[in-house]
Amino acid sequence: MNTTIREWLAMESACDAVVVQGWVRTRRDSKAFSFLELNDGSCLRNLQCVVDAGVPGYDRIAECTTGAAVRVEGRLVASPGGAQKWEVRATALELVGGADETFPLQKKGHTPEFLRTVAHLRPRTNLYGSIFRVRSRLSYAVHRFFQERGFFHVHTPILTASDCEGAGEMFRVTTLPAGEDDFAKDFFARQAFLTVSGQLEGETFATALGRIYTFGPTFRAENSNTTRHAAEFWMIEPEMAFCDLAGDMETAEAQVKYLARAMLEESPEELEFLNKFVDKGLRERLEFVAGRPFERLPYAEAVDILQRSGRTFEYPVEYGQNLQSEHERWLTEEHCRCPVTVFDYPKEIKPFYMRLNDDGRTVAAMDLLVPGIGEIVGGSQREERLDVLRANMARHHLSEESYWWYVDLRRYGSVPHAGYGLGFERLLMLVTGVSNIRDVIPFARTPGHCEF
RNA sequence: UCCUGAGUAGCUCAGCGGCAGAGCGGGUGGCUGUUAACCACUAGGUCGUAGGUUCGAACCCUACCUCAGGAGCCA
Numbered sequence: 145m146n147t148t149i150r151e152w153l154a155m156e157s158a159c160d161a162v163v164v165q166g167w168v169r170t171r172r173d174s175k176a177f178s179f180l181e182l183n184d185g186s187c188l189r190n191l192q193c194v195v196d197a198g199v200p201g202y203d204r205i206a207e208c209t210t211g212a213a214v215r216v217e218g219r220l221v222a223s224p225g226g227a228q229k230w231e232v233r234a235t236a237l238e239l240v241g242g243a244d245e246t247f248p249l250q251k252k253g254h255t256p257e258f259l260r261t262v263a264h265l266r267p268r269t270n271l272y273g274s275i276f277r278v279r280s281r282l283s284y285a286v287h288r289f290f291q292e293r294g295f296f297h298v299h300t301p302i303l304t305a306s307d308c309e310g311a312g313e314m315f316r317v318t319t320l321p322a323g324e325d326d327f328a329k330d331f332f333a334r335q336a337f338l339t340v341s342g343q344l345e346g347e348t349f350a351t352a353l354g355r356i357y358t359f360g361p362t363f364r365a366e367n368s369n370t371t372r373h374a375a376e377f378w379m380i381e382p383e384m385a386f387c388d389l390a391g392d393m394e395t396a397e398a399q400v401k402y403l404a405r406a407m408l409e410e411s412p413e414e415l416e417f418l419n420k421f422v423d424k425g426l427r428e429r430l431e432f433v434a435g436r437p438f439e440r441l442p443y444a445e446a447v448d449i450l451q452r453s454g455r456t457f458e459y460p461v462e463y464g465q466n467l468q469s470e471h472e473r474w475l476t477e478e479h480c481r482c483p484v485t486v487f488d489y490p491k492e493i494k495p496f497y498m499r500l501n502d503d504g505r506t507v508a509a510m511d512l513l514v515p516g517i518g519e520i521v522g523g524s525q526r527e528e529r530l531d532v533l534r535a536n537m538a539r540h541h542l543s544e545e546s547y548w549w550y551v552d553l554r555r556y557g558s559v560p561h562a563g564y565g566l567g568f569e570r571l572l573m574l575v576t577g578v579s580n581i582r583d584v585i586p587f588a589r590t591p592g593h594c595e596f
Numbered sequence: 597u598c599c600u601g602a603g604u605a606g607c608u609c610a611g612c613g614g615c616a617g618a619g620c621g622g623g624u625g626g627c628u629g630u631u632a633a634c635c636a637c638u639a640g641g642u643c644g645u646a647g648g649u650u651c652g653a654a655c656c657c658u659a660c661c662u663c664a665g666g667a668g669c670c671a
Contacts, residue, residue, distance in 0.1 A: 170631080170632080172631065173630090174628060174630070175626095177629085178630095179630050179633095225630070228631080245606085246606080246622095250606080250620070250621045251620085252619095252621070253607090254607065254608085255608075258607065258608090260663095261663095312670060312671095313669090341671095364670075367597060368670075370666080370668090372671080373669080378671095380671095381671095468668090470667095522670075564671095565671055569671080571671090581671095592662095
């Protein structure tokens with residue numbers, strides 16, 4: 145494999161024989177030579193190549209325009225210019241793949257809205273290149289966090305017949321011809337869907353391997369048009385046997401802190417760039433998130449605080465109702481001024497699998513709210529008592545037969561256990577400062593959008 | 597899905613009832629160890645679509661389409 149620009153730029157000393165392959169970001173011509181700035185995606189920075197007019201291949205310099213792919217051979221030398229440590233003195237230039245004047249990415253800044261229309265090219269920009277390098281490193285950090293703590297990665301199915309109730313509308317998967325709905329003749333001989341959560345399957349493995357997590361694509365057919373919803377997104381779902389709500393909240397908080405720290409330590413160049421051009425408060429916020437304990441509030445107390453806040457909200461705060469976005473934002477952005485975990489919600493507004501608390505009115509649920517984004521984690525201790533679970537299912541009008549294997553977990557060696565879902569894209573929004581979910585996923589799927 | 601706003605050159609926008617504009621990008625020429633290079637010249641438009649009002653519409657009205665932001669749902 146070729147040496148990357150990231151590697152060349154990290155060299156300790158000059159080098160006589162280098163080969164650089166990348167895409168031209170900008171070219172500046174002189175009479176007798178040209179400056180070519182190349183980027184190969186390995187890092188944010190470009191490598192400046194100086195190509196003298198006599199160098200083999202210089203006859204095609206006019207075609208080495210922004211976006212063109214080129215290969216440069218030469219010597220790595222200290223750069224006399226102030227802006228960079230190293231540059232390449234070219235001894236040969238090869239145009240690998242040209243890019244004519246219709247190439248959409250100009251040298252100037254573009255809006256995210258325009259770049260979404262050229263999603264196949266946008267990773268070649270500084271912003272999206274940064275975002276997707278960060279995405280990769282954070283994905284790795286997610287696995288590291290769990291693996292360091294004895295969690296096993298479980299690949300839960302993407303095609304599923306089970307509905308993780310409360311998670312949202314599902315995409316149906318079928319091989320039946322249009323218009324037919326005899327599910328007995330369908331591929332799986334029953335209705336099948338794309339998963340909205342690996343939780344139910346995850347619980348089966350938690351009660352076998354102890355600590356597990358899933359990290360994969362998740363699908364919601366909601367007609368949501370917001371900056372923080374996508375129809376296809378990646379969710380991290382740990383599930384822990386012998387764990388209660390307190391342990392659940394501790395793990396979620398530790399994980400968000402771990403990932404904020406990972407961003408600070410492992411993507412310094414991208415962080416600097418994002419802090420400068422996307423969100424000037426980013427670094428400060430990440431230090432804060434990584435360094436200080438989060439706030440924890442029982443739902444009832446949160447409602448009380450909101451009611452006494454003196455603020456007039458568009459929607460009134462009422463015990464027994466879901467907290468509105470404006471309420472969550474006020475709590476995390478203005479009252480606590482830090483991430484806050486709200487727990488012990490009224491049972492009426494939460495799904496059947498959440499564990500009933502001793503008060504008989506609330507369930508051991510928790511939502512982790514962060515400034516600017518809102519809910520980033522949703523989780524709970526699961527109901528492990530067979531009779532209580534069955535009563536919950538009856539109350540939610542769910543048939544026990546269709547969840548028979550889930551109920552079985554409460555028949556055989558049932559244990560207290562808990563877990564949560566962490567939205568990977570929302571986490572990326574938090575650590576990059578990017579305010580729209582469509583800009584932190586390579587190819588966003590939202591209502592009406594499935595191009596690319 | 598609901599509410600609000602916006603659609604004018606490749607991109608970002610100005611023009612808000614009387615000849616279609618700028619910056620950037622593109623092309624051509626010049627200049628310079630340059631670095632969002634610089635200077636000059638130049639090409640580039642069905643003003644989102646369809647209707648309406650008016651002597652006259654990019655501009656006012658209606659509908660639709662698209663995009664964005666907010667809401668709901670949630671991760």
